[in-house]
C-alpha cells in the first residue's frame with residue numbers, strides 16, 4: 001500500500017512537470033482524484049485493512065490528496081501566467097520600426113482653383129451661389145436669350161433628358177435663377193462655380209464634364225469699366241501682379257456687348273512665347289454687359305438696371321497656370337499627377353500607398 005502511494009506521488013509529479021496547458025492538468029485531476037481515479041481506488045482498498053492500518057494509510061492517502069490538489073492549483077496558476085507572458089511578448093510594439101505611411105489626400109487642382117477664385121470674389125463682397133446641374137431648357141437657354149432653334153445652341157451640344165430638361169451646358173442659367181430670386185431686392189453680386197456637361201468627345205482639350213465659374217453683377221449705373229476693373233483685379237490675383245487684361249469683341253447671346261478677355265502672357269510678360277503662341281496675350285474668359293432681353297426675361301427693367309456677367313473655365317485656368325496640356329489629367333485620378341499639386345501649394349506630400 002505504502003509503495004502504491006509513493007508510486008502515485010512520483011507519477012503525478014512527473015506528469016505535472018510535463019503538462020503544457022490547463023486542459024491537460026484538469027484531465028490529470030480526473031484521472032487521479034476523480035471517482036474512478038487512482039487515489040479513489042486506494043481509498044476503496046482501505047476497507048479491507050484492519051483498524052491500525054486504516055488509520056496509518058488513511059492519513060497518508062489524505063495527505064496525498066491534499067498534495068495533489070495543491071500541486072494542480074500551482075501548476076494551473078503557472079500555466080496561466082506563462083500564457084499571459086507569451087501573449088504580451090507577441091504583442092510587443094517595436095518602436096524602432098519606421099512608421100507606415102498613412103496616405104493623406106490633398107485638394108484637387110480644380111477645387112484649388114475654384115477656392116482661389118471664390119476667395120477673391122468673396123473679399124469683394126460677392127455671394128457664392130449654386131444652381132441645379134439637371135436644368136430646365138428654360139433657364140439653360142430660353143431666358144438667356146437663346147430661344148429654341150437659335151443657331152448658338154449648336155455650339156453647346158447638350159445631354160437632353162426630356163425635351164425640356166437637360167444637364168446644364170453652362171453655369172449661366174444660375175444668372176437667371178439668381179435674378180428671379182432677388183427680384184427688386186437690391187443689387188446682385190454673385191459667383192457660381194459648378195459642374196457643366198456637353199456632348200463632346202473627350203480629348204486633350206475637351207471633356208464631356210467640366211467646370212465653369214459664372215459671375216454676375218446687377219445694379220444701377222453699372223458699366224463696362226466696372227467689369228474691366230473687376231477682371232483686372234482677378235487677373236492679377238490669379239496670374240500674378242503686373243498682369244494686364246484686354247477686351248476683344250466677342251459674341252454671346254446673353255450679353256451685349258460681348259467680349260473675350262485676354263491676360264498678358266504670364267510666361268513671357270507679353271514679348272511672345274510658345275505659351276501665348278507669340279501673341280503676348282492669352283484668352284481666359286468670356287464676358288459682357290447683361291443683354292436687355294435677359295433682364296426683361298428675369299423681371300428686371302433694363303432702363304433702371306444694368307449689369308455685367310462673365311464665365312470662365314477653372315480647367316483652362318489651372319492648365320495655363322500649371323502648364324498642363326491634357327484636360328483628362330484632372331479626371332483620371334493618377335496620384336502622381338494629383339500629388340504634384342499638394343507640393344506646389346505647400347501641402348503635405350504624403351504618398352498614398
Ligand code: DAH
Pocket residue numbers: 169170171172214215252254255286287288309310311312
Ligand atoms: N456661358 C458661356 C459659355 O459657356 C461663358 C460666358 C460668356 C458666360 C460670357 C458669361 C458671359 O456669363 O457673360 O461659353
